Every structure is written in C-alpha cells, then in structure tokens.
Amino acid sequence: MIETIDASRCPRCDAVVAPPATWCPWHPVPMTPTSVRGVGQVITFTTLHAAPEGFRSPLHIAIVELEGGARFVCHGTETRGLRIGSIVAIEAVDNIYYFSHMGALERARLFWRRAGHAGDRVNAIARSLAKRVMKGRGGAAS
Numbered sequence: 001m002i003e004t005i006d007a008s009r010c011p012r013c014d015a016v017v018a019p020p021a022t023w024c025p026w027h028p029v030p031m032t033p034t035s036v037r038g039v040g041q042v043i044t045f046t047t048l049h050a051a052p053e054g055f056r057s058p059l060h061i062a063i064v065e066l067e068g069g070a071r072f073v074c075h076g077t078e079t080r081g082l083r084i085g086s087i088v089a090i091e092a093v094d095n096i097y098y099f100s101h102m103g104a105l106e107r108a109r110l111f112w113r114r115a116g117h118a119g120d121r122v123n124a125i126a127r128s129l130a131k132r133v134m135k136g137r138g139g140a141a142s
C-alpha cells in the first residue's frame with residue numbers, strides 16, 4: 001500500500017516541500033496544499049555508527065526525492081540492499097519520514113515509535129546531513 005504525504009506547492013516556482021509550509025522557502029509567496037505519493041528515489045544515504053542515546057546502532061538515514069522534486073530526510077531500519085537510485089516507500093508519522101523497502105514499513109514504524117523522544121535528536125542530525133547534501137543542489141535558491 002502506498003501512502004500519501006501532505007505537502008505544499010509554490011504556485012510561482014512549483015517547488016514542493018514537506019512538511020507543509022505557509023510560505024515558499026525561496027519566494028515570499030503563499031504555498032498551496034498538495035499531496036505527493038509516498039514513493040521516492042534514494043538520492044543518498046548514510047549510517048550513523050554512533051547513534052544518539054535511545055537508538056540502536058547503526059542508525060540509517062536516507063535522503064529521498066519524491067515525484068515533484070521534494071526531498072525528504074527519512075529514517076529507516078536498514079540500508080542493506082539500498083542503492084542510490086533505489087525506489088523506496090515513504091511514510092510520514094508526526095512529520096517524521098520513514099523510508100522502507102517495500103513491505104518492511106510496518107517493522108520500521110514499530111521500531112521508531114519505540115524510540116520516543118530520542119527522535120528529536122536524530123532529527124537534528126538528519127537536518128545537518130540534509131543541509132550538507134543539499135548545498136550542492138544549486139539553482140532553486142538563486
């Protein structure tokens with residue numbers, strides 16, 4: 001089953017962002033609600049061998065691009081078999097995105113729910129990773 005993810009689209013530059021935002025990150029333009037299919041392509045992924053307290057090591061994070069170009073930092077239970085360009089299922093739970101090889105979503109969800117508040121710390125790590133990866137993206141911000 002494929003989930004739908006809530007997002008916002010900029011009517012001027014067509015940028016799609018998630019979680020939904022009021023304003024386009026690149027223009028002072030109000031965004032309109034949209035949704036995207038929870039299937040994407042892996043842009044890059046990494047494994048943190050020193051995971052924050054409350055998480056099992058290693059910890060797997062991937063940046064996934066969805067239809068429409070929105071890029072998500074996603075958590076997952078494993079990167080075994082994962083490649084750049086792999087197609088994965090994405091699910092949003094409380095604005096945290098989880099990638100999964102098709103079929104393993106349920107397992108991932110259970111694992112991350114159990115992790116509880118430590119998720120905030122992982123999100124901070126994920127954000128800094130995303131910043132690093134997206135720096136080279138160019139274009140959209142200019």
Ligand SMILES: [Zn+2]
Binds near residue numbers: 011015
């Ligand atoms: Zn825009």
